[in-house]
Amino acid sequence: MVSAPKNRYPNIFDANQAGLEHACNLLRSGKLVAFPTETVYGLGANATNAKACASIYEAKGRPSFNPLIVHFPDITEAEKRVSFNAKAQKLAHAFWPGPLTLVLPRTENCDIAELCSAGLPSLAVRVPGHPIAHALLQQSGLPLAAPSANASGKISPTKSEHVAYSLGGKVSCILDGKDKACTVGLESTVIDLTGEVPVLLRPGNITREEIEDVIGSIQLGKSLMERKAESSSGDETTEDTLQPSDPLKSPGLLKSHYAPTLPLRLNAVDVAADEALLAFGNKPLTGSGYYLNLSEKGDLLEAAANLFAALHALDQKPNVRGIAVMPIPDTGLGLAINDRLKRAAAPR
Ligand code: TXA
Ligand code: MG
Numbered sequence: 001m002v003s004a005p006k007n008r009y010p011n012i013f014d015a016n017q018a019g020l021e022h023a024c025n026l027l028r029s030g031k032l033v034a035f036p037t038e039t040v041y042g043l044g045a046n047a048t049n050a051k052a053c054a055s056i057y058e059a060k061g062r063p064s065f066n067p068l069i070v071h072f073p074d075i076t077e078a079e080k081r082v083s084f085n086a087k088a089q090k091l092a093h094a095f096w097p098g099p100l101t102l103v104l105p106r107t108e109n110c111d112i113a114e115l116c117s118a119g120l121p122s123l124a125v126r127v128p129g130h131p132i133a134h135a136l137l138q139q140s141g142l143p144l145a146a147p148s149a150n151a152s153g154k155i156s157p158t159k160s161e162h163v164a165y166s167l168g169g170k171v172s173c174i175l176d177g178k179d180k181a182c183t184v185g186l187e188s189t190v191i192d193l194t195g196e197v198p199v200l201l202r203p204g205n206i207t208r209e210e211i212e213d214v215i216g217s218i219q220l221g222k223s224l225m226e227r228k229a230e231s232s233s234g235d236e237t238t239e240d241t242l243q244p245s246d247p248l249k250s251p252g253l254l255k256s257h258y259a260p261t262l263p264l265r266l267n268a269v270d271v272a273a274d275e276a277l278l279a280f281g282n283k284p285l286t287g288s289g290y291y292l293n294l295s296e297k298g299d300l301l302e303a304a305a306n307l308f309a310a311l312h313a314l315d316q317k318p319n320v321r322g323i324a325v326m327p328i329p330d331t332g333l334g335l336a337i338n339d340r341l342k343r344a345a346a347p348r
Contacts, residue, residue, distance in 0.1 A: 009164035015132045015175040024140040026172045032059055034149040034163045035136050036177025037128040039099045039184045040156040041163050042146030043171060050113035050305035053145050057336055058301060059170035062152045064339040067118040068145040069101050069126050073137035078125045081110045087215040088193045094214045097129035099184050099205045103192040114308040116145050122194050132177055148187060158182035200224060260315040260323060264345035268324035276314040278325040285326060290317045300333040307337055
């Protein structure tokens with residue numbers, strides 16, 4: 001039997017066997033479960049279910065699609081989804097399970113929702129060290145996409161009550177880590193290993209020096225370098241003195257790395273024969289050779305779940321001069337969808 005939830009917050013559950021089973025069932029049916037890690041509480045969803053991942057953004061009220069970290073019980077499961085190079089392997093063996101996130105190229109048959117990569121060819125992966133996180137990953141058998149379990153713009157949670165307070169009923173179940181959760185208390189260190197030289201995207205508990213001891217020299221991400229230059233002392237500043245809780249935009253990556261090759265025409269009210277159509281709603285425009293509908297029902301959650309896969313698919317159509325996009329309402333998840341579409345349509 002599932003243990004009685006705490007009175008004040010009906011969605012906080014003890015992380016005993018019954019609580020874990022309850023959480024696994026919810027995750028399998030596409031619901032959100034918050035769980036403790038050694039860094040902060042994560043807001044988890046089945047990472048292979050695009051709609052479940054879209055509901056993460058909806059619950060957090062994120063106005064844009066930041067890529068999400070996907071969590072695994074061990075390196076073997078991660079290796080099925082991303083390609084590890086020699087440096088990534090060394091780092092994983094040195095620091096996993098633990099507060100380190102590796103950004104690596106997605107494998108060709110990667111089953112993780114494209115929304116987790118926000119259209120990038122890479123995916124951020126991590127094997128967390130907390131026993132409750134590990135048990136949930138192991139018992140559910142699911143890779144879990146999980147950003148910090150707070151409303152967008154608010155502080156990352158290190159207690160189950162913080163999650164309940166910040167997200168309320170938007171999360172079906174919060175597994176309680178009691179006082180043993182989140183001993184690190186800061187989000188994981190994020191390192192991008194997709195290029196020649198590894199790049200530190202977000203500082204954290206595992207320091208630049210510790211990483212360099214294992215794989216040799218690395219670079220600071222663009223936003224970290226800008227901050228270093230701005231810092232008044234200008235000498236002894238390291239990434240450890242920078243504030244990891246700052247809203248580090250993942251280093252301009254989103255803007256430069258992914259845009260469709262074809263030009264996008266937004267808020268289209270008509271479509272030409274040589275344009276591909278990205279439709280929304282039950283009255284798609286007619287006249288185009290290729291067309292995909294983000295959601296026939298006009299459901300923004302479904303539209304968010306389909307967005308990146310649809311853009312990729314239309315972008316590959318031959319003999320098309322551009323993609324016409326029907327208007328998407330600018331409310332709820334529509335804000336994040338329109339933010340992404342505007343970036344994709346911006347002149348390059
Ligand atoms: O400690 C943590 O990492 C927590 C716990 C729950 O694991 N999670 C967390 O996730 O902090 P989130 O979504 O709040 O932060 C993810 C960071 C962001 O800075 C994001 O831009 C970056 O990782 N990121 C994720 N995927 C990326 C990718 N493919 N390329 C570059 N940066 C990526
Ligand atoms: Mg966060």
